[in-house]
Amino acid sequence: MAPNCGSIDQVFEFVEVCETLTSFEECMHAIRPIVADLGFSSFILTGLPLLNRPLEPLVLLDSWPGGWMERYSSQNYFEVDPVGQNVLATSSPFLWGDAPNQRDESLSRPMLGEAAEFGLRDGFCVPIHGATGWQSAFSFAHDRKIDASPRELAAAHLLALTVYGRLRILHSEEPHARTRLTPREREVLTWAAAGKSAWETSALLGISEATVITHLDNTRRKLNAANTTHAVVVALQTGELQLY
Structure with a gap:
Protein backbone atom coordinates (compact mmCIF):
# COMPACT_ATOMS: atom_id res chain seq x y z
CA MET A 1 0.00 0.00 0.00
CA ALA A 2 1.35 3.47 -0.90
CA PRO A 3 2.24 5.67 2.07
CA ASN A 4 -0.50 8.04 3.20
CA CYS A 5 1.51 11.26 2.98
CA GLY A 6 -1.32 13.29 4.50
CA SER A 7 -1.38 11.23 7.67
CA ILE A 8 2.41 11.35 7.93
CA ASP A 9 2.31 15.14 7.63
CA GLN A 10 -0.32 15.17 10.39
CA VAL A 11 2.09 13.38 12.71
CA PHE A 12 4.78 16.01 12.18
CA GLU A 13 2.21 18.75 12.70
CA PHE A 14 1.19 17.08 15.96
CA VAL A 15 4.84 16.91 17.09
CA GLU A 16 5.11 20.66 16.60
CA VAL A 17 1.93 21.57 18.52
CA CYS A 18 1.76 18.84 21.17
CA GLU A 19 3.26 21.07 23.85
CA THR A 20 0.13 23.25 23.65
CA LEU A 21 -2.05 20.34 24.82
CA THR A 22 -2.94 20.74 28.47
CA SER A 23 -4.76 17.52 29.37
CA PHE A 24 -5.00 13.82 28.65
CA GLU A 25 -8.41 14.46 27.08
CA GLU A 26 -6.94 16.98 24.64
CA CYS A 27 -4.23 14.48 23.68
CA MET A 28 -6.81 11.76 23.10
CA HIS A 29 -8.96 14.08 20.97
CA ALA A 30 -5.94 15.23 18.94
CA ILE A 31 -4.53 11.82 18.08
CA ARG A 32 -7.72 9.88 17.32
CA PRO A 33 -8.03 11.13 13.71
CA ILE A 34 -4.30 10.78 13.11
CA VAL A 35 -4.34 7.16 14.27
CA ALA A 36 -7.32 6.47 12.01
CA ASP A 37 -5.60 8.05 9.00
CA LEU A 38 -2.52 5.91 9.66
CA GLY A 39 -4.77 2.87 9.16
CA PHE A 40 -5.57 1.80 12.73
CA SER A 41 -8.95 1.60 14.44
CA SER A 42 -7.94 1.79 18.12
CA PHE A 43 -4.97 2.21 20.41
CA ILE A 44 -3.73 2.03 23.97
CA LEU A 45 -0.88 3.67 25.90
CA THR A 46 -0.04 1.91 29.13
CA GLY A 47 2.63 1.12 31.63
CA LEU A 48 3.72 -2.48 32.07
CA PRO A 49 2.59 -4.34 35.19
CA LEU A 50 4.79 -6.28 37.55
CA LEU A 51 4.19 -10.03 37.80
CA ASN A 52 0.63 -10.80 38.92
CA ARG A 53 -0.24 -7.11 39.23
CA PRO A 54 -3.17 -5.50 37.38
CA LEU A 55 -2.66 -3.59 34.14
CA GLU A 56 -5.72 -1.32 34.32
CA PRO A 57 -4.33 1.24 36.82
CA LEU A 58 -1.34 1.81 34.52
CA VAL A 59 -3.37 2.74 31.43
CA LEU A 60 -2.87 6.34 30.29
CA LEU A 61 -4.92 6.39 27.07
CA ASP A 62 -7.39 3.75 25.95
CA SER A 63 -9.56 3.55 22.85
CA TRP A 64 -9.85 -0.25 22.88
CA PRO A 65 -13.30 -1.62 22.00
CA GLY A 66 -15.69 -1.45 24.94
CA GLY A 67 -15.34 -4.28 27.43
CA TRP A 68 -11.96 -5.54 26.26
CA MET A 69 -9.83 -3.85 28.91
CA GLU A 70 -12.07 -5.23 31.68
CA ARG A 71 -11.84 -8.71 30.16
CA TYR A 72 -8.07 -8.46 29.62
CA SER A 73 -7.46 -7.29 33.18
CA SER A 74 -9.87 -9.68 34.92
CA GLN A 75 -8.30 -12.68 33.17
CA ASN A 76 -4.72 -11.42 33.70
CA TYR A 77 -4.17 -11.85 29.95
CA PHE A 78 -0.96 -9.83 30.01
CA GLU A 79 0.84 -12.91 31.32
CA VAL A 80 -0.06 -14.94 28.20
CA ASP A 81 -0.25 -12.14 25.64
CA PRO A 82 2.58 -12.53 23.07
CA VAL A 83 2.51 -8.80 22.36
CA GLY A 84 2.69 -7.76 26.01
CA GLN A 85 5.42 -10.25 26.79
CA ASN A 86 7.45 -9.18 23.77
CA VAL A 87 7.42 -5.59 24.99
CA LEU A 88 9.34 -6.83 28.02
CA ALA A 89 11.91 -8.47 25.76
CA THR A 90 12.61 -5.85 23.08
CA SER A 91 13.15 -2.12 22.65
CA SER A 92 12.18 -2.14 18.97
CA PRO A 93 8.70 -1.48 17.53
CA PHE A 94 7.08 -4.58 16.06
CA LEU A 95 3.99 -5.83 14.29
CA TRP A 96 1.85 -8.02 16.51
CA GLY A 97 2.25 -10.95 14.15
CA ASP A 98 6.03 -10.82 14.58
CA ALA A 99 5.86 -11.23 18.37
CA PRO A 100 7.17 -14.68 19.32
CA ASN A 101 4.88 -16.76 21.47
CA GLN A 102 7.00 -17.19 24.58
CA ARG A 103 4.40 -19.22 26.47
CA ASP A 104 2.40 -22.36 25.79
CA GLU A 105 0.23 -21.61 22.74
CA SER A 106 -2.67 -23.40 24.42
CA LEU A 107 -2.69 -20.53 26.95
CA SER A 108 -2.41 -17.65 24.48
CA ARG A 109 -4.68 -19.01 21.74
CA PRO A 110 -7.98 -18.41 23.61
CA MET A 111 -6.91 -14.86 24.48
CA LEU A 112 -5.97 -14.10 20.87
CA GLY A 113 -9.28 -15.50 19.68
CA GLU A 114 -11.20 -13.31 22.10
CA ALA A 115 -9.17 -10.24 21.09
CA ALA A 116 -10.07 -10.85 17.43
CA GLU A 117 -13.75 -11.07 18.36
CA PHE A 118 -13.41 -7.64 20.01
CA GLY A 119 -11.91 -6.22 16.80
CA LEU A 120 -8.26 -6.53 17.82
CA ARG A 121 -6.92 -8.86 15.14
CA ASP A 122 -3.62 -7.24 14.26
CA GLY A 123 -1.55 -4.24 15.26
CA PHE A 124 1.73 -2.43 15.77
CA CYS A 125 3.40 -1.97 19.15
CA VAL A 126 5.98 0.61 20.26
CA PRO A 127 7.92 -0.15 23.47
CA ILE A 128 8.75 3.12 25.25
CA HIS A 129 11.77 3.88 27.38
CA GLY A 130 11.03 5.59 30.67
CA ALA A 131 13.32 6.76 33.45
CA THR A 132 13.62 3.24 34.85
CA GLY A 133 13.77 1.26 31.62
CA TRP A 134 11.45 -0.11 28.95
CA GLN A 135 8.34 0.18 31.06
CA SER A 136 5.54 1.41 28.79
CA ALA A 137 4.04 0.65 25.41
CA PHE A 138 1.84 2.32 22.80
CA SER A 139 -0.10 -0.29 20.81
CA PHE A 140 -2.10 0.41 17.65
CA ALA A 141 -4.73 -2.10 16.47
CA HIS A 142 -7.19 -2.97 13.72
CA ASP A 143 -9.84 -5.61 13.12
CA ARG A 144 -8.05 -6.78 9.97
CA LYS A 145 -4.51 -7.55 8.86
CA ILE A 146 -2.35 -4.43 9.05
CA ASP A 147 -1.21 -3.20 5.62
CA ALA A 148 0.90 -0.19 6.54
CA SER A 149 3.97 1.03 4.70
CA PRO A 150 7.32 1.37 6.51
CA ARG A 151 6.88 5.16 6.46
CA GLU A 152 3.45 4.90 8.05
CA LEU A 153 4.85 2.61 10.76
CA ALA A 154 7.71 5.07 11.32
CA ALA A 155 5.13 7.86 11.66
CA ALA A 156 3.16 5.76 14.18
CA HIS A 157 6.41 5.22 16.09
CA LEU A 158 7.07 8.97 16.20
CA LEU A 159 3.48 9.68 17.25
CA ALA A 160 3.70 7.17 20.10
CA LEU A 161 6.91 8.64 21.49
CA THR A 162 5.61 12.20 21.18
CA VAL A 163 2.33 11.45 22.95
CA TYR A 164 4.11 9.61 25.74
CA GLY A 165 6.53 12.49 26.24
CA ARG A 166 3.72 15.02 26.51
CA LEU A 167 1.66 12.89 28.89
CA ARG A 168 4.68 12.31 31.09
CA ILE A 169 5.03 16.07 31.49
CA LEU A 170 1.30 16.46 32.11
CA HIS A 171 1.57 13.69 34.70
CA SER A 172 3.75 16.04 36.77
CA GLU A 173 7.06 14.51 35.81
CA GLU A 174 9.95 16.84 35.13
CA PRO A 175 10.25 17.94 31.51
CA HIS A 176 13.53 17.31 29.76
CA ALA A 177 16.25 19.71 30.79
CA ARG A 178 17.26 22.05 27.98
CA THR A 179 20.61 20.92 26.58
CA ARG A 180 22.14 22.98 23.82
CA LEU A 181 23.08 21.08 20.70
CA THR A 182 25.86 22.39 18.50
Whole structure:
Protein backbone atom coordinates (compact mmCIF):
# COMPACT_ATOMS: atom_id res chain seq x y z
CA MET A 1 0.00 0.00 0.00
CA ALA A 2 1.35 3.47 -0.90
CA PRO A 3 2.24 5.67 2.07
CA ASN A 4 -0.50 8.04 3.20
CA CYS A 5 1.51 11.26 2.98
CA GLY A 6 -1.32 13.29 4.50
CA SER A 7 -1.38 11.23 7.67
CA ILE A 8 2.41 11.35 7.93
CA ASP A 9 2.31 15.14 7.63
CA GLN A 10 -0.32 15.17 10.39
CA VAL A 11 2.09 13.38 12.71
CA PHE A 12 4.78 16.01 12.18
CA GLU A 13 2.21 18.75 12.70
CA PHE A 14 1.19 17.08 15.96
CA VAL A 15 4.84 16.91 17.09
CA GLU A 16 5.11 20.66 16.60
CA VAL A 17 1.93 21.57 18.52
CA CYS A 18 1.76 18.84 21.17
CA GLU A 19 3.26 21.07 23.85
CA THR A 20 0.13 23.25 23.65
CA LEU A 21 -2.05 20.34 24.82
CA THR A 22 -2.94 20.74 28.47
CA SER A 23 -4.76 17.52 29.37
CA PHE A 24 -5.00 13.82 28.65
CA GLU A 25 -8.41 14.46 27.08
CA GLU A 26 -6.94 16.98 24.64
CA CYS A 27 -4.23 14.48 23.68
CA MET A 28 -6.81 11.76 23.10
CA HIS A 29 -8.96 14.08 20.97
CA ALA A 30 -5.94 15.23 18.94
CA ILE A 31 -4.53 11.82 18.08
CA ARG A 32 -7.72 9.88 17.32
CA PRO A 33 -8.03 11.13 13.71
CA ILE A 34 -4.30 10.78 13.11
CA VAL A 35 -4.34 7.16 14.27
CA ALA A 36 -7.32 6.47 12.01
CA ASP A 37 -5.60 8.05 9.00
CA LEU A 38 -2.52 5.91 9.66
CA GLY A 39 -4.77 2.87 9.16
CA PHE A 40 -5.57 1.80 12.73
CA SER A 41 -8.95 1.60 14.44
CA SER A 42 -7.94 1.79 18.12
CA PHE A 43 -4.97 2.21 20.41
CA ILE A 44 -3.73 2.03 23.97
CA LEU A 45 -0.88 3.67 25.90
CA THR A 46 -0.04 1.91 29.13
CA GLY A 47 2.63 1.12 31.63
CA LEU A 48 3.72 -2.48 32.07
CA PRO A 49 2.59 -4.34 35.19
CA LEU A 50 4.79 -6.28 37.55
CA LEU A 51 4.19 -10.03 37.80
CA ASN A 52 0.63 -10.80 38.92
CA ARG A 53 -0.24 -7.11 39.23
CA PRO A 54 -3.17 -5.50 37.38
CA LEU A 55 -2.66 -3.59 34.14
CA GLU A 56 -5.72 -1.32 34.32
CA PRO A 57 -4.33 1.24 36.82
CA LEU A 58 -1.34 1.81 34.52
CA VAL A 59 -3.37 2.74 31.43
CA LEU A 60 -2.87 6.34 30.29
CA LEU A 61 -4.92 6.39 27.07
CA ASP A 62 -7.39 3.75 25.95
CA SER A 63 -9.56 3.55 22.85
CA TRP A 64 -9.85 -0.25 22.88
CA PRO A 65 -13.30 -1.62 22.00
CA GLY A 66 -15.69 -1.45 24.94
CA GLY A 67 -15.34 -4.28 27.43
CA TRP A 68 -11.96 -5.54 26.26
CA MET A 69 -9.83 -3.85 28.91
CA GLU A 70 -12.07 -5.23 31.68
CA ARG A 71 -11.84 -8.71 30.16
CA TYR A 72 -8.07 -8.46 29.62
CA SER A 73 -7.46 -7.29 33.18
CA SER A 74 -9.87 -9.68 34.92
CA GLN A 75 -8.30 -12.68 33.17
CA ASN A 76 -4.72 -11.42 33.70
CA TYR A 77 -4.17 -11.85 29.95
CA PHE A 78 -0.96 -9.83 30.01
CA GLU A 79 0.84 -12.91 31.32
CA VAL A 80 -0.06 -14.94 28.20
CA ASP A 81 -0.25 -12.14 25.64
CA PRO A 82 2.58 -12.53 23.07
CA VAL A 83 2.51 -8.80 22.36
CA GLY A 84 2.69 -7.76 26.01
CA GLN A 85 5.42 -10.25 26.79
CA ASN A 86 7.45 -9.18 23.77
CA VAL A 87 7.42 -5.59 24.99
CA LEU A 88 9.34 -6.83 28.02
CA ALA A 89 11.91 -8.47 25.76
CA THR A 90 12.61 -5.85 23.08
CA SER A 91 13.15 -2.12 22.65
CA SER A 92 12.18 -2.14 18.97
CA PRO A 93 8.70 -1.48 17.53
CA PHE A 94 7.08 -4.58 16.06
CA LEU A 95 3.99 -5.83 14.29
CA TRP A 96 1.85 -8.02 16.51
CA GLY A 97 2.25 -10.95 14.15
CA ASP A 98 6.03 -10.82 14.58
CA ALA A 99 5.86 -11.23 18.37
CA PRO A 100 7.17 -14.68 19.32
CA ASN A 101 4.88 -16.76 21.47
CA GLN A 102 7.00 -17.19 24.58
CA ARG A 103 4.40 -19.22 26.47
CA ASP A 104 2.40 -22.36 25.79
CA GLU A 105 0.23 -21.61 22.74
CA SER A 106 -2.67 -23.40 24.42
CA LEU A 107 -2.69 -20.53 26.95
CA SER A 108 -2.41 -17.65 24.48
CA ARG A 109 -4.68 -19.01 21.74
CA PRO A 110 -7.98 -18.41 23.61
CA MET A 111 -6.91 -14.86 24.48
CA LEU A 112 -5.97 -14.10 20.87
CA GLY A 113 -9.28 -15.50 19.68
CA GLU A 114 -11.20 -13.31 22.10
CA ALA A 115 -9.17 -10.24 21.09
CA ALA A 116 -10.07 -10.85 17.43
CA GLU A 117 -13.75 -11.07 18.36
CA PHE A 118 -13.41 -7.64 20.01
CA GLY A 119 -11.91 -6.22 16.80
CA LEU A 120 -8.26 -6.53 17.82
CA ARG A 121 -6.92 -8.86 15.14
CA ASP A 122 -3.62 -7.24 14.26
CA GLY A 123 -1.55 -4.24 15.26
CA PHE A 124 1.73 -2.43 15.77
CA CYS A 125 3.40 -1.97 19.15
CA VAL A 126 5.98 0.61 20.26
CA PRO A 127 7.92 -0.15 23.47
CA ILE A 128 8.75 3.12 25.25
CA HIS A 129 11.77 3.88 27.38
CA GLY A 130 11.03 5.59 30.67
CA ALA A 131 13.32 6.76 33.45
CA THR A 132 13.62 3.24 34.85
CA GLY A 133 13.77 1.26 31.62
CA TRP A 134 11.45 -0.11 28.95
CA GLN A 135 8.34 0.18 31.06
CA SER A 136 5.54 1.41 28.79
CA ALA A 137 4.04 0.65 25.41
CA PHE A 138 1.84 2.32 22.80
CA SER A 139 -0.10 -0.29 20.81
CA PHE A 140 -2.10 0.41 17.65
CA ALA A 141 -4.73 -2.10 16.47
CA HIS A 142 -7.19 -2.97 13.72
CA ASP A 143 -9.84 -5.61 13.12
CA ARG A 144 -8.05 -6.78 9.97
CA LYS A 145 -4.51 -7.55 8.86
CA ILE A 146 -2.35 -4.43 9.05
CA ASP A 147 -1.21 -3.20 5.62
CA ALA A 148 0.90 -0.19 6.54
CA SER A 149 3.97 1.03 4.70
CA PRO A 150 7.32 1.37 6.51
CA ARG A 151 6.88 5.16 6.46
CA GLU A 152 3.45 4.90 8.05
CA LEU A 153 4.85 2.61 10.76
CA ALA A 154 7.71 5.07 11.32
CA ALA A 155 5.13 7.86 11.66
CA ALA A 156 3.16 5.76 14.18
CA HIS A 157 6.41 5.22 16.09
CA LEU A 158 7.07 8.97 16.20
CA LEU A 159 3.48 9.68 17.25
CA ALA A 160 3.70 7.17 20.10
CA LEU A 161 6.91 8.64 21.49
CA THR A 162 5.61 12.20 21.18
CA VAL A 163 2.33 11.45 22.95
CA TYR A 164 4.11 9.61 25.74
CA GLY A 165 6.53 12.49 26.24
CA ARG A 166 3.72 15.02 26.51
CA LEU A 167 1.66 12.89 28.89
CA ARG A 168 4.68 12.31 31.09
CA ILE A 169 5.03 16.07 31.49
CA LEU A 170 1.30 16.46 32.11
CA HIS A 171 1.57 13.69 34.70
CA SER A 172 3.75 16.04 36.77
CA GLU A 173 7.06 14.51 35.81
CA GLU A 174 9.95 16.84 35.13
CA PRO A 175 10.25 17.94 31.51
CA HIS A 176 13.53 17.31 29.76
CA ALA A 177 16.25 19.71 30.79
CA ARG A 178 17.26 22.05 27.98
CA THR A 179 20.61 20.92 26.58
CA ARG A 180 22.14 22.98 23.82
CA LEU A 181 23.08 21.08 20.70
CA THR A 182 25.86 22.39 18.50
CA PRO A 183 24.81 23.87 15.14
CA ARG A 184 26.21 20.81 13.36
CA GLU A 185 24.42 18.37 15.69
CA ARG A 186 21.18 20.25 15.07
CA GLU A 187 21.78 20.16 11.31
CA VAL A 188 22.47 16.42 11.33
CA LEU A 189 19.39 15.74 13.48
CA THR A 190 17.24 17.83 11.13
CA TRP A 191 18.27 15.67 8.18
CA ALA A 192 17.61 12.54 10.25
CA ALA A 193 14.12 13.88 11.01
CA ALA A 194 13.63 14.28 7.25
CA GLY A 195 14.35 10.57 6.79
CA LYS A 196 17.92 10.81 5.53
CA SER A 197 20.38 8.03 6.36
CA ALA A 198 23.79 8.78 7.84
CA TRP A 199 25.36 8.23 4.42
CA GLU A 200 22.88 10.55 2.69
CA THR A 201 23.44 13.21 5.36
CA SER A 202 27.20 12.93 4.97
CA ALA A 203 26.88 13.58 1.21
CA LEU A 204 24.57 16.56 1.79
CA LEU A 205 26.86 18.15 4.38
CA GLY A 206 30.20 17.19 2.85
CA ILE A 207 31.41 15.29 5.91
CA SER A 208 32.17 11.64 6.53
CA GLU A 209 29.50 9.11 7.43
CA ALA A 210 31.46 8.30 10.60
CA THR A 211 31.27 11.96 11.62
CA VAL A 212 27.50 12.00 11.08
CA ILE A 213 27.14 8.90 13.24
CA THR A 214 29.26 10.53 15.96
CA HIS A 215 27.06 13.65 15.90
CA LEU A 216 23.92 11.51 16.20
CA ASP A 217 25.46 9.56 19.09
CA ASN A 218 26.28 12.83 20.86
CA THR A 219 22.78 14.16 20.23
CA ARG A 220 21.12 11.07 21.71
CA ARG A 221 23.41 11.26 24.73
CA LYS A 222 22.75 14.96 25.35
CA LEU A 223 18.99 14.52 25.00
CA ASN A 224 18.92 11.26 26.98
CA ALA A 225 17.14 9.66 24.03
CA ALA A 226 16.75 5.95 23.38
CA ASN A 227 17.16 6.30 19.61
CA THR A 228 17.30 8.92 16.87
CA THR A 229 13.50 9.14 16.51
CA HIS A 230 13.22 9.77 20.25
CA ALA A 231 15.97 12.42 19.96
CA VAL A 232 13.94 14.22 17.29
CA VAL A 233 10.89 14.25 19.58
CA VAL A 234 12.88 15.56 22.56
CA ALA A 235 14.61 18.21 20.44
CA LEU A 236 11.27 19.45 19.12
CA GLN A 237 9.73 19.55 22.58
CA THR A 238 12.66 21.48 24.07
CA GLY A 239 12.97 23.91 21.18
CA GLU A 240 16.33 22.56 20.08
CA LEU A 241 14.91 21.69 16.67
CA GLN A 242 12.41 23.38 14.40
CA LEU A 243 10.98 21.56 11.37
CA TYR A 244 9.70 23.65 8.52
